[in-house]
Amino acid sequence: MHTFIGFYQDIGAALSLLVLLTFLLAGAVKGVIGLGLPTVAMGLLGLGLPPAQAAALLIVPSTVTNLWQLAFGGHLRTLLRRLGSLLAMIFLGTCLGSLWLGIDSGPWAAHALGGALVVYALYGLAGPQLRVAPRHERWLGPLCGLVTGVVTAATGVFVMPAVPYLQSLGLSRDEMVQALGLSFTVSTLALAVGLAGQDALGGQALGASLLMLLPALLGMFAGQWLRQRISPTLFKRCFFVGLGLLGLHLLLNG
Template sequence: MDTYTGTHIIYIAVVFLLAGLVKGTTGMGLPTVAVALLSLVMAPMEAAALLVMPSLLTNGWQMLSGPPLYPLWQRLRGMMAGICLGTLVGGAVMLQTQGGGMVLGLALVLYGLLGLSSWEWRLADDSPHWLAPVVGGATGVLTAATGVFVLPAVPYLQALRLDKEELVQAMGLSFVVSTLALAVVLAAHDAWQPAAAGVSFLAQLPAVAGMLLGQRLRRRLKPETFRRCLLLVLLLLGVHLVVANG
C-alpha cells in the first residue's frame, strides 16, 4: 500500500489504540492484535511494517522498566540469537510467497486454542541447551511469515518458571529483538516504504494512549477474564483468515 487514505489512517489509529489497550492490560498482545486486525484490510507484511515503531516503543518501555536487564540477557541470549537467525532465514523465503495470510490465520488459531486450554508447558532445570535457539529460530520464522512474535516464544518463557517481573521483562526483550530483526528483513527486501515508515511513527501515539488506558483498566477488572475474551476474538479472527485465504 503506497498511499493511505483518511479512512485507512483512522482505522490504523483505532487498531493501535485497541492493541495498546490490550498491551497495557495484559502485558503483551500489541503485535498480535495489531497484525490480526490490520490483516483484515492489507497483507500481513504490510501490517508488520506499520508495527515496527509502536512495537519498539512499547516493548522497549516494558523491557527497561524492570530489574537490571543483563542477567536476563545472559540467560536468554541463545533464544535471541535464534530469533534473529530464524527471522532472516524465514524472511528470505516468505517475502517471496503469498501464503502469509494463511500462516497468520493458523498461528492465531493455534495461539487462541493454547491460551484457552489448561495446557501448560513446564521445563526442568536440566532442559537441553539447544532448546532455546530452536525455540528462537521457530519464533523468528513465524515472525517473518506473519509479523506476530508470540509463538513459540511466550509458551517457552512461561515454561522457564520466571517470576512475574522477570517474565514481563523477558517478553519485552523477546519482542524488541523480534521487532528489530523483522525491521531488518523488511528494509532488506524493500518492504518498508517511506509511507509505511511515517504511519508507523505516528501510530506510536494511539499505541501509547491505549497502553496507558489499559494500565488503568487493569486495576478495575480481572486480567484473566479480559485475556480469555481476547483469545476468543483472536481465535475467531484466525478462523476468518484461514477461510478467506483457503
C-alpha cells in the first residue's frame, strides 16, 4: 500500500489535490474532444511538479484511456498499415530523445513544456487546415514521427506535430479518433520506456499513476455527457486559449 500512496504523502495535501483535480479536468477534456488528457495533465501538473514526475503520473491513465479509444471504430488494421512508419518513428524518436535530452535533464524542461503548449494552442486556434498528398506520406510520416518523439521525450507532450499530420490525411471522424488513440498509445508507452531508462518510473511512481486512473475515467465519462450539451467548437476555443495561457506561464516562469 505504501507504494501506492507514498508519492502523495511525500508531495503533501495541496499538491495531491492539484493532481486529483488535474486528472478529473484532463479526463473531461478528453471526453469532450477526444484528446487532451496528457496535454492538460502535463500543463497543470507542471505548475507544481517537475516534468518527469508529472509525466510518470500520466502513464497509466493515458495508456488505458487511449487503448479504450483505439479499440473501437473498425479501422485498426488499415490504420496500422498506413501509419506504421509514423508510429515506429514516434517510438524510436522518444527513446533516442530520452537518451539525448530527457524530460528530467535540467531546469529548461519546464520552459520547453510551456513552449510546446503555446505552439499547440496557436495551431489549434489559427492553424491552417493542411492536406498531405498520399505520395508524400512515405517520407513525411516518419519525419513527423521522429520530431514528435523528440518533443515527447523533452516535454511529455506528444501532440506536435503528430496531431496536425493526422488531421491532414483526410481521415473520417471514426478513423481520426482511432488514429489519435493509436498514436497516443504508442507515445505513452515510449515515454514510459524513456522514463524507466532515467529511473523516473519505479514502483512508487506507477502506483501513484494507477490511483489517478479512476478520476481520469470519471472525468472522461463526465466529458462525454457534457459533449451532448455544449458546442464542441466553443469548447475547443476555450480549451486552446486556456492551454496557451498556461503554456505562456510555464514558458516565462518555468
